[in-house]
Amino acid sequence: MKKKPSSHTRLHRIAAMILPAALFVLSLIRLLNNPFSVNIFDLLPAKDRTIARHYSILSAFDIIDQAVFEIARTDSGREFDHLARTASTIKDSLEASGFFSFPRQISPEDFFDLERYLLNNRAALFSKEDSAWLIRRLSGDSLSRRFAGTLQGIFTLSDQTTNARALAADPFNFKELLYRKFAALRFSQSMEIENGYITNSGRNRILLTANARDIEYIQKNSNAFITAIKRIKELARRNNCSFTWMSAARAALDNERTIRRDINCTAPIVALFIILLCALIYKRKHYGLLVFLPTALGIVYTLALLSLFGELSIIMLGFGAALTGITIDYAVHYFYHIDTMPGDPSPAKTLLRPISASALTTSSAFGALIIAGIPGLTQLALVTSTGILIVALLALSILPLLFAPSQQTKTKIPAIPLAEKLGRFYESGATNTLRIPIIAVACILWPFTLNLHFDGDPGKLNGMSADTKNAEKLLNTHWGNIQESMFLVVSDSTPDLALLKAEKILDPLLNILEQKHLIEPASAITELVPPSLTQFENRRRWYAVWDSAAIVRAFNVIDSAGKKFGIDAQRFAPFFNDLQLNRGKEFISPDSFPETMTRGLLENFIRKKNGIWFVCTPVISANDTSWNHIDSLATVFDVRAVNDAILGVRLMEIIKNGFVQSALFIPFIIL
Numbered sequence: 270m271k272k273k274p275s276s277h278t279r280l281h282r283i284a285a286m287i288l289p290a291a292l293f294v295l296s297l298i299r300l301l302n303n304p305f306s307v308n309i310f311d312l313l314p315a316k317d318r319t320i321a322r323h324y325s326i327l328s329a330f331d332i333i334d335q336a337v338f339e340i341a342r343t344d345s346g347r348e349f350d351h352l353a354r355t356a357s358t359i360k361d362s363l364e365a366s367g368f369f370s371f372p373r374q375i376s377p378e379d380f381f382d383l384e385r386y387l388l389n390n391r392a393a394l395f396s397k398e399d400s401a402w403l404i405r406r407l408s409g410d411s412l413s414r415r416f417a418g419t420l421q422g423i424f425t426l427s428d429q430t431t432n433a434r435a436l437a438a439d440p441f442n443f444k445e446l447l448y449r450k451f452a453a454l455r456f457s458q459s460m461e462i463e464n465g466y467i468t469n470s471g472r473n474r475i476l477l478t479a480n481a482r483d484i485e486y487i488q489k490n491s492n493a494f495i496t497a498i499k500r501i502k503e504l505a506r507r508n509n510c511s512f513t514w515m516s517a518a519r520a521a522l523d524n525e526r527t528i529r530r531d532i533n534c535t536a537p538i539v540a541l542f543i544i545l546l547c548a549l550i551y552k553r554k555h556y557g558l559l560v561f562l563p564t565a566l567g568i569v570y571t572l573a574l575l576s577l578f579g580e581l582s583i584i585m586l587g588f589g590a591a592l593t594g595i596t597i598d599y600a601v602h603y604f605y606h607i608d609t610m611p612g613d614p615s616p617a618k619t620l621l622r623p624i625s626a627s628a629l630t631t632s633s634a635f636g637a638l639i640i641a642g643i644p645g646l647t648q649l650a651l652v653t654s655t656g657i658l659i660v661a662l663l664a665l666s667i668l669p670l671l672f673a674p675s676q677q678t679k680t681k682i683p684a685i686p687l688a689e690k691l692g693r694f695y696e697s698g699a700t701n702t703l704r705i706p707i708i709a710v711a712c713i714l715w716p717f718t719l720n721l722h723f724d725g726d727p728g729k730l731n732g733m734s735a736d737t738k739n740a741e742k743l744l745n746t747h748w749g750n751i752q753e754s755m756f757l758v759v760s761d762s763t764p765d766l767a768l769l770k771a772e773k774i775l776d777p778l779l780n781i782l783e784q785k786h787l788i789e790p791a792s793a794i795t796e797l798v799p800p801s802l803t804q805f806e807n808r809r810r811w812y813a814v815w816d817s818a819a820i821v822r823a824f825n826v827i828d829s830a831g832k833k834f835g836i837d838a839q840r841f842a843p844f845f846n847d848l849q850l851n852r853g854k855e856f857i858s859p860d861s862f863p864e865t866m867t868r869g870l871l872e873n874f875i876r877k878k879n880g881i882w883f884v885c886t887p888v889i890s891a892n893d894t895s896w897n898h899i900d901s902l903a904t905v906f907d908v909r910a911v912n913d914a915i916l917g918v919r920l921m922e923i924i925k926n927g928f929v930q931s932a933l934f935i936p937f938i939i940l
Contacts, residue, residue, distance in 0.1 A: 329876050
């Protein structure tokens with residue numbers, strides 16, 4: 270018969286139920302009000318030189334928070350104006366959502382302002398190559414033929430004719446030199462600028478870039494964010510356009526959904542499997558459910574406790590689920606003990622040493638990962654090692670109060686055949702026969718461990734959905750791998766010093782990379798904004814070419830060619846006078862550009878962050894493997910190369926080294 274518990278036992282049982290339940294509710298409230306972080310950089314070792322370099326550059330140029338949008342025509346009957354209007358409407362809707370912000374649109378007038386500004390300061394941009402080009406043009410016969418040919422193309426030459434005014438202001442077509450320098454503002458050879466929009470050569474696609482709100486904000490408002498994106502897609506569809514987008518926030522949301530979906534899918538399967546095993550082992554079937562009690566409480570307690578000391582990554586939620594399979598053993602041991610040995614009056618005391626030894630050794634093995642110095646592994650170590658100890662403590666404290674042997678019926682319950690068979694198997698010594706096949710398999714597999722290869726591709730370590738991967742692939746296909754580009758960066762304490770460093774080491778590096786066919790043609794921003802020392806040399810070169818004799822000779826050539834068409838050479842006098850006025854022009858600096866250029870295209874190349882000025886040149890690698898050669902050459906030139914592949918390889922090295930260091934300590938800790 271069942272023994273009636275004493276009042277003292279009942280009070281302990283009530284306390285054992287109320288206190289853990291109350292703490293469980295408080296822990297759940299804490300976790301629900303503090304969502305897990307989805308920012309991958311929270312898990313990276315910020316002190317590592319390569320990681321810090323990547324993070325500083327990516328954050329300086331807002332690449333982490335950058336979003337890329339493509340609006341493409343789905344029919345061939347529409348003109349570019351319709352596509353541009355649709356893009357403008359979509360841009361306004363994206364801004365109105367509150368999740369994205371766009372720089373001011375660069376209009377044709379902005380480009381004309383920039384063109385006039387640079388033409389007025391052309392002496393500061395007069396490089397050696399420009400000097401050779403101009404000297405060839407200043408030869409008498411050559412200049413006469415070209416000038417006469419230009420005049421023949423103008424049927425009416427008057428002050429009211431646009432072509433006439435342009436010719437009078439720039440008879441040597443210095444704009445040709447200027448347009449070549451504008452190539453520095455073109456990220457890819459396949460891109461064009463029309464009506465202030467980035468488009469392709471077929472004029473059927475428009476590319477927009479924006480700064481997205483931080484990932485944590487989007488995560489907290491994920492439902493509104495997803496609704497806004499769906500509304501934009503529908504808007505594009507109604508205008509016979511497609512809408513494709515990609516950003517780190519999209520990948521982060523995918524990772525969060527993937528982790529939660531995997532937990533929701535795998536946790537029930539694991540639970541059912543454990544319940545099935547328990548049903549085959551225990552005499553009392555309900556023990557299969559009760560074994561989850563310490564583990565469920567312990568995982569929630571652990572996550573809530575550690576969240577008080579810092580934000581936890583969403584990845585830790587996945588390891589919390591994995592913790593189930595590790596910590597379930599303590600309750601399994603307890604219930605099996607009281608099921609098979611009901612006569613033991615103090616099962617907790619009997620199991621204290623084996624369960625404590627098991628928990629401490631397992632916890633210490635995970636805790637050794639803390640010395641790896643990697644925030645992600647440190648979080649994993651803290652969650653797992655702390656969770657193991659808490660679950661073991663709960664198993665040894667709560668379970669004996671709720672399910673003590675003295676409360677068990679003495680009615681004989683038939684043994685489960687599986688338990689009986691396993692017991693007889695181990696008692697018979699038949700396990701010795703397993704040694705030979707185990708040793709044989711180990712000898713066969715050992716040589717293969719020498720050829721182990723670890724893949725550091727970040728693209729294979731994320732949980733992006735198929736739609737996100739397709740969007741990334743489409744953008745790379747249409748825009749020259751814009752999502753997988755590389756950034757070559759130099760930095761210094763002032764913009765002029767950073768530009769000087771870019772001119773001395775970044776420009777030569779680009780030439781070598783192009784000659785080796787490692788990158789597509791690219792130009793550095795120093796083409797448009799040379800350092801002050803170079804501008805000084807350029808001006809001196811300009812006036813050396815445009816001495817008094819050269820001006821007189823050029824004026825006479827133009828006068829001779831103009832007489833054939835009845836044109837007075839005095840029309841070009843302002844141009845020749847301006848050649849001398851260039852002596853007083855200011856040096857070109859990033860701040861002297863029109864505001865829309867400074868906060869638009871130019872800001873993508875020159876940026877200040879934490880007192881450091883960065884000069885960046887985005888390049889597109891010729892193939893998927895050339896980034897390794899680019900990184901090697903960049904290191905030789907003391908240029909920082911940044912891209913996902915380099916980051917992935919470095920992460921792989923750090924994790925391998927961290928695990929190796931930890932593994933050296935684990936045997937000593939266990940001993």
